[in-house]
Amino acid sequence: MAGRAAVPEVIWARPERTGRGPKPAYTRADIAAAAVRIADAEGLDGVSMRRVAAELGCGTMSLYNYVPRKEDLYELMIDAIGAEHEIREPSGDWRADMLRNAMETRGIMHRHTWAPRLMSGFYGFSPNSLRYLEHCLDCLEPLDLPFATKTELVALLNGVVTTYTANEIATAERTRSLPWSEEEENAVRIAYLGSQVATGAYPRLAAAFMEQSGPIDLEGVFRRALERVLDAFDPEKR
Amino acid sequence: MAGRAAVPEVIWARPERTGRGPKPAYTRADIAAAAVRIADAEGLDGVSMRRVAAELGCGTMSLYNYVPRKEDLYELMIDAIGAEHEIREPSGDWRADMLRNAMETRGIMHRHTWAPRLMSGFYGFSPNSLRYLEHCLDCLEPLDLPFATKTELVALLNGVVTTYTANEIATAERTRSLPWSEEEENAVRIAYLGSQVATGAYPRLAAAFMEQSGPIDLEGVFRRALERVLDAFDPEKR
DNA sequence: TCCTAGTTACGTACAGCGTACGTAGTGCGC
DNA sequence: GCGCACTACGTACGCTGTACGTAACTAGGA
Numbered sequence: 001m002a003g004r005a006a007v008p009e010v011i012w013a014r015p016e017r018t019g020r021g022p023k024p025a026y027t028r029a030d031i032a033a034a035a036v037r038i039a040d041a042e043g044l045d046g047v048s049m050r051r052v053a054a055e056l057g058c059g060t061m062s063l064y065n066y067v068p069r070k071e072d073l074y075e076l077m078i079d080a081i082g083a084e085h086e087i088r089e090p091s092g093d094w095r096a097d098m099l100r101n102a103m104e105t106r107g108i109m110h111r112h113t114w115a116p117r118l119m120s121g122f123y124g125f126s127p128n129s130l131r132y133l134e135h136c137l138d139c140l141e142p143l144d145l146p147f148a149t150k151t152e153l154v155a156l157l158n159g160v161v162t163t164y165t166a167n168e169i170a171t172a173e174r175t176r177s178l179p180w181s182e183e184e185e186n187a188v189r190i191a192y193l194g195s196q197v198a199t200g201a202y203p204r205l206a207a208a209f210m211e212q213s214g215p216i217d218l219e220g221v222f223r224r225a226l227e228r229v230l231d232a233f234d235p236e237k238r
Numbered sequence: 239m240a241g242r243a244a245v246p247e248v249i250w251a252r253p254e255r256t257g258r259g260p261k262p263a264y265t266r267a268d269i270a271a272a273a274v275r276i277a278d279a280e281g282l283d284g285v286s287m288r289r290v291a292a293e294l295g296c297g298t299m300s301l302y303n304y305v306p307r308k309e310d311l312y313e314l315m316i317d318a319i320g321a322e323h324e325i326r327e328p329s330g331d332w333r334a335d336m337l338r339n340a341m342e343t344r345g346i347m348h349r350h351t352w353a354p355r356l357m358s359g360f361y362g363f364s365p366n367s368l369r370y371l372e373h374c375l376d377c378l379e380p381l382d383l384p385f386a387t388k389t390e391l392v393a394l395l396n397g398v399v400t401t402y403t404a405n406e407i408a409t410a411e412r413t414r415s416l417p418w419s420e421e422e423e424n425a426v427r428i429a430y431l432g433s434q435v436a437t438g439a440y441p442r443l444a445a446a447f448m449e450q451s452g453p454i455d456l457e458g459v460f461r462r463a464l465e466r467v468l469d470a471f472d473p474e475k476r
Numbered sequence: 477t478c479c480t481a482g483t484t485a486c487g488t489a490c491a492g493c494g495t496a497c498g499t500a501g502t503g504c505g506c
Numbered sequence: 507g508c509g510c511a512c513t514a515c516g517t518a519c520g521c522t523g524t525a526c527g528t529a530a531c532t533a534g535g536a
Contacts, residue, residue, distance in 0.1 A: 009412075013430040021483025022531045048522065059486040061524080070523065120358040120401065125431060130440055137442035147446035156398065156463050163358065163397035174247075192251040193363065202368055204375035208385035225394050228470035259512025260502045286493065297515040299495080308494065 011072040012126055024066070026056055031066055032080035035073055036112065044114035047073070074118050075126060081115060082128030084108050090139045095230050097139035098153075101132075102161050102226050109165045113173070116166035144235065153233045160229055164222045171218065249310040250364055262304070264294055269304055270318035273311055274350065282352035285311070312356050313364060319353060320366030322346050328377045333468050335377035336391075339370075340399050340464050347403040351411070354404035382473065391471045398467055402460045409456065 017024050034055040039047050049070060053060045067073045085104060090097050109115045136154045143150065197206040231237045255262050272293040277285050287308060291298045305311045323342060328335050347353045374392045381388065435444045469475045 010430065018483075020481075020533055022485080024484070049524080050522080053486095061487075061526095062485050064524075065484055120404065125434075127434075130434060130443060134440040134443050137446065141442075147442075147449045151446055152459060152462065156466070159401035160394065160397060163401060166358065192248065196363075196365075196368060202372040204379075204385075205368060205372050208375065208389055211385045221390060224390065228394070229467070232466035232470045256512070258504055258510075260514080262513070287495080288493080291515095299497095299516075300514050302495075303513060 010125065011068070011075055014068075025058065025062075026066065028066065028076055029080070031056065031063070031073070032076035035077050036080050039077065039114045040112060044117060047077075049073070075124065078115070078118055078124055079126035079128045081108055081112050082124075082126060082132055084111075085128070085132050085135070087131065087135045090141065092142055094140050094143050095234065098136065098157060098230060099226060101136060101139065102157055105158070105161050106165045106168075106222070109162070110169065113169045116162050116169060119162050120166060143233070145233070149233070153229075157226070157229055160225055164218075164225060168218050168222070248363065249306070249313055252306075263296065264304065266304065266314055267318070269294065269301070269311070270314035273315050274318050277315065277352045278350060282355060285315075287311070313362065316353070316356055316362055317364035317366045319346055319350050320362075320364060320370055322349075323366070323370050323373070325369065325373045328379065330380055332378050332381045333472065336374065336395060336468060337464060339374060339377065340395055343396070343399050344403045344460070347400070348407065351407045354400050354407060357400050358404060381471070383471070387471070391467075395464070395467055398463055402456075402463060406456050406460070 016028055031052065035047050035052050038051055038055055049063055050060045052073065053063045056063070063073075067076065085101075085108070109119075133151075133154060137147070137150055140150045140153065145153075193209065196202065197209055200206075254266055269290065273285050273290050276289055276293055287301055288298045290311065291301045294301070301311075305314065323339075323346070347357075371389075371392060375385070375388055378388045378391065383391075431447065434440065435447055438444075
């Protein structure tokens with residue numbers, strides 16, 4: 001009985017409510033929704049236990065009855081936005097379906113720009129994550145590969161989506177931030193990069209720098225990356 | 239003069255020291271090394287401005303002369319471990335070289351397990367990052383593609399390395415953590431996943447679950463992912 | 477039916493965080 | 507040699523996650 005952590009490792013393993021005692025005033029969904037609302041409006045740093053409790057209208061420490069650690073609150077948030085995935089019947093064209101899934105994930109992250117920060121770094125087993133994974137496997141049914149490989153495809157694709165979308169969001173926020181205008185900001189960056197490149201220490205970087213003209217088409221970069229990853233698993237392309 | 243942020247957006251654009259006044263007692267390298275030492279020993283959460291200042295042997299607020307924001311301290315740390323990349327003459331085999339680079343990055347992250355948390359989420363322009371990027375472009379010289387595409391290759395590869403290594407580290411730390419043994423921990427997870435799968439809501443997931451036997455070979459998964467990404471850019475494989 | 481054990485609710489308190497601000501001392505450039 | 511830009515750093519503020527203790531409540535077993 002002693003020396004054991006009282007709290008289960010993962011929140012999804014603990015039941016949402018137990019029989020005894022007063023009825024809980026809130027559901028996990030309530031709490032997740034409140035946290036997501038705050039994060040959307042004020043950024044992830046606005047999400048504190050106190051702030052969420054206030055949003056719900058209860059005392060700070062009451063929240064700990066539902067969410068043993070803040071980390072678990074983050075898990076609830078990820079699960080909550082996972083519900084925004086629209087699961088529809090696979091078309092039979094696995095590439096098209098997976099591309100659609102990826103673009104949808106990107107859309108969700110653009111709606112909740114704090115999401116990549118929470119997503120990158122760990123693998124989720126929340127109900128909606130499992131649901132989404134199941135759906136992906138469904139879409140991949142026409143593809144003749146072992147399940148293990150399909151899972152690897154989904155993982156790789158999700159990783160790329162998260163990484164790239166995180167970069168898009170970071171770029172957008174950098175652009176929108178502070179007193180600088182986009183032109184000035186870019187000018188500062190270019191000036192710095194240019195000054196580095198001009199030292200002659202990075203000849204190939206300099207060449208790449210010269211070659212590029214105009215702003216980068218981030219969505220294009222994203223789509224190309226997706227296509228490449230899909231190519232890598234496509235038997236017809238090998 | 240008014241209404242402008244006094245601090246440059248990126249720390250690399252501000253010179254390390256200016257002529258006037260007393261000589262700074264520490265270099266950026268000193269500070270970065272101290273922070274890295276703490277993070278290696280006590281984890282990233284151990285890295286606070288106070289703690290780093292103490293490690294250096296100066297007052298907390300003195301640190302702010304060198305590092306305007308904590309975020310910049312993180313940048314210094316990333317740059318510092320970037321120095322561990324061993325830049326060697328390209329062999330002429332771009333695939334082998336890039337594979338080596340990727341494995342080396344993975345090694346660095348395994349030595350500094352806090353690194354993925356800092357790396358995922360933004361694009362660095364630190365001196366050592368530029369040096370590494372230049373080196374990658376050097377390795378890719380034999381590959382007949384425009385620079386823009388090569389840069390995309392490097393970015394995609396780096397993203398995959400970070401994502402996968404982060405997952406490896408998270409898995410390892412989960413295993414090593416708390417009073418549970420690895421067997422118990424896995425048992426708990428499997429039991430939870432199994433219980434979900436047993437609901438019948440995830441038939442394909444269940445099939446994937448059944449198909450797999452024994453522990454996952456994470457390094458194998460990683461290497462296969464790398465090969466696939468490289469394939470996707472290899473003209474001879476298309 | 478009542479009792480009690482397991483819950484919920486939540487106020488207080490603590491240690492720690494990033495950092496704004498003010499002051500004192502130092503040494504280069506004019 | 508003067509002044510100013512810089513370094514150094516103590517104090518203080520508002521914030522964080524959360525341990526702990528107490529009071530109210532209710533479902534299950536006797």
